[in-house]
Amino acid sequence: MPATQRNAAQAITGGFANPVFEAQAVFRQLMNAMANPGVLHAIETNVAPPAPLTAVAGALAATLFDHDTVIWLGPFIAREEKARSWLAFHTSAPLTDQALDAHFAILADPGHISSFENFAQGTQEYPDRSTTLIVQLPSLQGGPALELTGPGIKDRAVIRPTGLPDAFPALWKANGGKFPRGVDLVLAGPDAIIGLPRTTRVEALANVKEAS
Amino acid sequence: MYVAVKGGEKAINNAHRLLADRRRGDRSVPAVSLDQIVEQLALGVDRIMSEASLYDRELAALAMKQARGDMIEAIFLLRAYRTTLPRFGYSEPIDTSEMRIERRISATYKDLPGGQLLGPTFDYTHRLLDPDLMTDGEVEEGIAAEAETGRTPRVSEILADEGLIESDGELPDDHRTGDLTREPMEFPMERDIRLQALARGDEGFLLALGYSTQRGYARTHPFTGEIRIGEVEVLLDVPELGFAVSLGEIQVTECQMVTQFKGSAKSPPQFTRGYGLVFGQSERKAMAMSLVDRALRAEELGEDIVAPAQDEEFVISHSDNVQATGFVEHLKLPHYVDFQAELDLVRRMRAEYEENQKKREGNGGDTLEAAE
Amino acid sequence: MAKQENMAASETAIDETSRGEAMAVLARATQAELEAAWSDWRDKPEVEPVRGPETGLVMLRGRIGGGGSPFNFGEATVTRATVRLSTGQVGHAYALGTSKGKVRYAAIFDALWQDEQTRDDVEDAVLAPVRRRVQARNESRAAEAAATKVDFFTMVRGED
Numbered sequence: 001m002p003a004t005q006r007n008a009a010q011a012i013t014g015g016f017a018n019p020v021f022e023a024q025a026v027f028r029q030l031m032n033a034m035a036n037p038g039v040l041h042a043i044e045t046n047v048a049p050p051a052p053l054t055a056v057a058g059a060l061a062a063t064l065f066d067h068d069t070v071i072w073l074g075p076f077i078a079r080e081e082k083a084r085s086w087l088a089f090h091t092s093a094p095l096t097d098q099a100l101d102a103h104f105a106i107l108a109d110p111g112h113i114s115s116f117e118n119f120a121q122g123t124q125e126y127p128d129r130s131t132t133l134i135v136q137l138p139s140l141q142g143g144p145a146l147e148l149t150g151p152g153i154k155d156r157a158v159i160r161p162t163g164l165p166d167a168f169p170a171l172w173k174a175n176g177g178k179f180p181r182g183v184d185l186v187l188a189g190p191d192a193i194i195g196l197p198r199t200t201r202v203e204a205l206a207n208v209k210e211a212s
Numbered sequence: 213m214y215v216a217v218k219g220g221e222k223a224i225n226n227a228h229r230l231l232a233d234r235r236r237g238d239r240s241v242p243a244v245s246l247d248q249i250v251e252q253l254a255l256g257v258d259r260i261m262s263e264a265s266l267y268d269r270e271l272a273a274l275a276m277k278q279a280r281g282d283m284i285e286a287i288f289l290l291r292a293y294r295t296t297l298p299r300f301g302y303s304e305p306i307d308t309s310e311m312r313i314e315r316r317i318s319a320t321y322k323d324l325p326g327g328q329l330l331g332p333t334f335d336y337t338h339r340l341l342d343p344d345l346m347t348d349g350e351v352e353e354g355i356a357a358e359a360e361t362g363r364t365p366r367v368s369e370i371l372a373d374e375g376l377i378e379s380d381g382e383l384p385d386d387h388r389t390g391d392l393t394r395e396p397m398e399f400p401m402e403r404d405i406r407l408q409a410l411a412r413g414d415e416g417f418l419l420a421l422g423y424s425t426q427r428g429y430a431r432t433h434p435f436t437g438e439i440r441i442g443e444v445e446v447l448l449d450v451p452e453l454g455f456a457v458s459l460g461e462i463q464v465t466e467c468q469m470v471t472q473f474k475g476s477a478k479s480p481p482q483f484t485r486g487y488g489l490v491f492g493q494s495e496r497k498a499m500a501m502s503l504v505d506r507a508l509r510a511e512e513l514g515e516d517i518v519a520p521a522q523d524e525e526f527v528i529s530h531s532d533n534v535q536a537t538g539f540v541e542h543l544k545l546p547h548y549v550d551f552q553a554e555l556d557l558v559r560r561m562r563a564e565y566e567e568n569q570k571k572r573e574g575n576g577g578d579t580l581e582a583a584e
Numbered sequence: 585m586a587k588q589e590n591m592a593a594s595e596t597a598i599d600e601t602s603r604g605e606a607m608a609v610l611a612r613a614t615q616a617e618l619e620a621a622w623s624d625w626r627d628k629p630e631v632e633p634v635r636g637p638e639t640g641l642v643m644l645r646g647r648i649g650g651g652g653s654p655f656n657f658g659e660a661t662v663t664r665a666t667v668r669l670s671t672g673q674v675g676h677a678y679a680l681g682t683s684k685g686k687v688r689y690a691a692i693f694d695a696l697w698q699d700e701q702t703r704d705d706v707e708d709a710v711l712a713p714v715r716r717r718v719q720a721r722n723e724s725r726a727a728e729a730a731a732t733k734v735d736f737f738t739m740v741r742g743e744d
Contacts, residue, residue, distance in 0.1 A: 012452065012634050012666060012674060019638070067299045068394060088451045089635070089666075092300065267644065267660035268681065298640040300662055300678075305645040305654045312722060314729045322736055330732040354728035361726075366650050380649030389654050391643065403648060404655035411657040446660065446680065448642055453676060455600045458608035459642065459662055460680035466650065489646045489657050 011085035014048035016062050022047075026063040030186065033195035038148040038157030040140055040192045049090075050082035052108040056188040057136050058086075064104060064132075065091035072102035072119070072131070076109045099131065106134045111165050116175045116183045127180035130198075137163040140189035145205040152197075158205065159194055161187050172202045235280045249273035258463075258492025259283060263533060264290035265393075265412040267462050267491050284414075284533050291534050302389075304447040304456055308466045308489075309363055311442040315493075318367050319436040320470060326364035331441060332493075367438035368468050368485065377470065377483040399525045406508055406528060407501075411490055413531030415497045421521040422503035429519035430507045437470035437485070441493050465494050469502035476514035484513060606697050606711055610690035611679040613714045618689035621710045630670035631692055637665035637684035665691040673698045 016022040026043060033041040049058030065071060071093045077083050078097075087093060096102055099118045107113065122130035143162035146169065149155075164187075165171070175182045175198060182198035196202070236243065250257055250273045260272040264287045272290055279285035315331025318324055330336075371377035381403055390405040397405070410418065425432050443463050447456040467488035475481035486506025488498035507521040520526055530536060610618070622628075641659040648655055664678045665687045675695025677687045693710050696702040 013668070015635060067301060085452070092451075262658070265658040266641075267658060271661065271682070294641060294659060297661070298638075299659075300640040300642050300664065302643045302656070303645050303660075305647045308646070308650050312726065314725065315732075328734040329729050330734065331729055355731040356724065356727035357731035357733070359723070359726035359730035368650060380647065380652030383648075383653040387653065389645070389656060391656050393643070393656075393659075404653060407646075407648065407655045408657060446642070446644060448662070448678060450676070450678065452666075453600075455604055457604060457676075457678050458611055459660075459678050460611045462644070462660060462680065464646075468650065485649055487649050491658055 011050060011082045012089045014050075014058070014086065015090040016047060016059075019062070022059070023063045026059050030060065030063070030193065030195070033186065033193050034184070034197050035152050035195070037150065037152050037195050037197055037200040038159050040189075040194055042192045043188075044191070049086050050080065052076050052080060052136070053083045053086065053106070054136050054188060054190065056191065056193060057106055057134050058090075060134050060186065060188060060193070061087055061093075061104075061106065062090050065093035067092040067094075069093050069103040070096050070101050072096055072099045072105040074105070074107035074109060074112075077106055102131045104132050104134065106136065108136045110135045110137065110163055113165055113168075113171065116171060119183050121178060121181040121183065124180065127182075130181065130183050132184045132186065134186050134188055135164075136188050137161050138190070139163070140187060140192055140194055147203045147205050148196075148200050149203075150200040153200070159187075161189070161194065169202050169204045172196075176201060235278070244277060246270055246273040246277065249276055255493055256281075256283065258494050259415060259497070260286045260290055262491040262494050262497060263287045263412055263414060264294070266290050266294045284537050288534050288537065301448055301450075303459075304449060306444045306446060306462075306464070308440065308444060308464070309366055309369075311364070311440055311444050311464075311466075312461075313364055313440055313442040314463075315441040316364065316438065317436070318438045320438075321367060321370065324367060324370060326360065333495075364440075366440075366468065368470075371437070371470070371483060375482075378479070378485060381485075381487070397528065399528075400511070401524065401528070403505075403509070403512075406524065407487065407489070407505060409528045409531060410488075410501045410504055413501070413504075414533035414536070415494070415500065417531055417533070418500035418504050419496060421507070421527060422500035424519065425503055425507050425521045430510065430515075430522045432503070432506055433472045434486070434503060434506070435470045436499065437468040439465065439467045439495055439498065441465045441495065463492050465490050465492065465498040467495070467498035467502045469499065469506055471506050473513065478514055484509070603694075603697065606706070607677065607690075607694055609711045609714050609718075610677060610693055612718050613686065613690065613710075615683050615686035615689070617714055617717075618686055618693065618710070622689050622692065624709070625696075625705075629696075632668045632670075633665070633688075634668050634674065635664075635666040637663055637687045637691075639663045639682045639684065663687045667691045667695060669695045669699075671695075671699060 022045065026045065029041040029043055033039065043056045043059055045055055045059040047055050047058040047062060049055070049061075053061070065087070071087065073084070073095060084095065087095075093104075099105060100120050102120060105119060116133075119131035119133065120129060122128060139162045141160050141162075143160045143164070145158050145160050148157040148159060179198060184198055185196040187194040187196060250269045253273075253276065256276060257269055257272045260275055260283060261267050261269065264272065264275070266272075271293065272286070275286035275289040275293075276283075279289060313326070313329060315333060316326065316329045318328065322328075368377060368380070372379065383402060383404060387402065387404075390402060390408070392405055392408050397409075424430070426434070441463070443461040445461050446459045448459055449456045465488075469486040469488070470483045471486065473479075473482055473484040484506065486502035486504070486509070488500070488502035488505065490498050490501065504521055504527060507519070508524050508527060510517050510522040515522070517523065639661055642662045643656050643659050645654045646657045647653065660680055661682050662678060662680055663682055663684055663686075664676070665684070666674065666676050667688065668674050669692070673695035675691040675693070675698070677690035677694055679687050679690060693706050697706045
């Protein structure tokens with residue numbers, strides 16, 4: 001009992017100090033990020049969730065999750081009792097181990113992603129009933145260049161996130177092939193996010209310097 | 213077709229101000245307080261809570277005051293307020309057998325464990341207006357007598373011992389409790405969703421439907437097995453604590469309506485049941501709900517569907533008075549363009565009609581002459 | 585019955601059962617009662633808000649026929665708060681209604697109740713008076729209802 005109580009105590013701190021205003025600010029950045037894929041949107045937050053959850057992922061969780069959203073956690077987060085109890089306390093969201101049932105998912109080690117098909121894809125009638133993935137990345141800069149085109153992007157955009165699997169462009173193409181079904185991504189760096197809705201097309205740029 | 217029209221802002225603002233003025237009424241009369249409404253118009257408050265589907269006496273009283281006593285407007289206000297709040301969770305099912313009872317009667321058994329407690333009822337009053345209430349006179353307190361302690365079994369448990377009544381409604385084990393505030397309604401629906409819809413349904417609508425079943429539209433032979441009113445504890449399982457926490461108590465009215473059933477291929481002759489459960493002291497609503505619940509089980513029990521009260525789509529789609537008033541009252545909003553289009557259409561049809569009429573008169577005269 | 589089994593099962597269960605009972609009393613207290621108890625409290629620790637006070641909804645469930653499958657029959661307003669004391673304890677409170685002030689005090693007293701040094705004071709100064717008031721009110725209500733119990737007189741009795 002004393003041990004669990006101490007753990008529980010640690011897992012309850014580090015939420016939004018002012019939930020309404022902070023959630024609104026994060027939501028606005030997220031909304032803009034999804035409307036302008038490929039553009040970095042800063043997330044300033046004092047949220048301090050237990051590892052391996054990052055501050056940005058924690059702020060997104062505290063903004064988006066509630067009692068009615070079912071959450072799937074990647075294995076690196078799911079095995080951390082403190083991270084789970086923090087999410088439970090600050091969002092009340094139920095956890096599932098079936099990715100197909102998830103409204104949202106958080107991944108701490110996206111290098112292991114082999115497919116997006118394991119997540120809810122939505123239906124032809126209700127394509128919105130799909131999983132939105134929050135993908136924690138060590139950085140949104142300095143990685144291999146990806147060229148983005150599609151709605152919300154004037155001509156093209158280039159992003160250089162680190163930590164995505166090499167096969168990401170192919171996986172994302174497969175996801176886009178199911179339109180209007182498919183998942184949406186939020187790439188969560190240390191202090192900013194990039195939105196990647198299912199409508200965005202991604203190509204690996206072989207030659208980084210010339211491309212930018 | 214919808215066309216945006218601007219204007220009327222000043223008129224609207226002034227109308228709202230006038231509404232506030234009329235709501236307050238004669239300033240020489242003291243304003244009514246929420247405490248007064250909660251304490252002295254308690255059953256009105258209960259009805260607002262029940263049909264708004266939100267248990268909060270103070271907010272229901274506020275809604276009643278703001279709506280100038282218009283119940284459906286008050287229900288609308290409270291229903292709108294609830295959409296602004298986050299959901300913390302689902303309570304554990306309340307246990308009405310552990311109710312702290314204020315009223316409990318049965319029309320089927322004279323002597324039953326726990327006895328018949330009339331409680332604060334209008335029954336057996338003479339329905340004569342009481343001129344004493346025109347002034348604020350002294351009112352005596354209730355008389356105290358020694359109370360029995362412990363659990364009061366439900367009447368259904370007594371009949372169940374004989375095996376002559378169906379059990380409490382059990383849905384399949386893998387059934388997930390439905391919630392119409394979260395999922396769109398689909399027909400046919402399970403009994404749990406139906407009861408949720410009936411619990412928030414309009415008292416007048418359900419009363420009329422219940423009455424129709426008694427008058428022969430889907431004839432049932434109902435007996436009030438039991439009505440009980442009192443307070444039950446609300447428990448919520450809280451993840452951060454690891455145990456269910458008591459949130460306090462709410463007052464509810466429960467009605468078990470018992471109906472003779474001749475039996476079918478599926479089940480032997482026995483008594484079947486309709487169930488009513490509503491917020492506060494709302495006996496009429498709980499009874500009407502239980503009658504309609506029973507009527508809507510026609511399909512499940514293999515009965516012919518011959519009457520409105522048995523038609524699930526009809527009953528459930530029209531029982532919510534917030535939806536109903538929204539659709540009916542929207543008719544008073546500007547439909548100028550719609551109506552212009554209809555007007556043109558009717559003018560054209562009328563012109564054609566008159567033209568045809570003229571032709572026919574011309575032709576008709578000839579025919580008549582020929583016939584003669 | 586279930587409570588006794590829990591108590592026998594482990595020490596943790598005793599703690600949870602009695603803490604749950606204390607929280608139930610706090611949920612039934614009025615804001616004025618808790619406010620007065622807190623203002624009389626000696627050696628007040630620092631109180632840091634962790635979550636809330638915030639008001640939300642709990643969907644209330646009944647059972648079909650009284651004892652059958654659960655169904656949702658309407659929501660209730662619920663207000664909750666979590667606080668941490670400078671002494672380290674974390675207190676939670678949940679109560680029906682919209683009183684944020686009351687629930688904040690309730691969370692403080694839940695935290696103080698968990699500290700063995702202050703538990704008895706919470707029991708005596710905070711919980712006992714509320715328990716007495718609630719019990720008296722419930723007894724008086726039950727007595728008033730009991731006075732409306734029907735005594736039937738049967739003209740022909742079956743006994744001989």
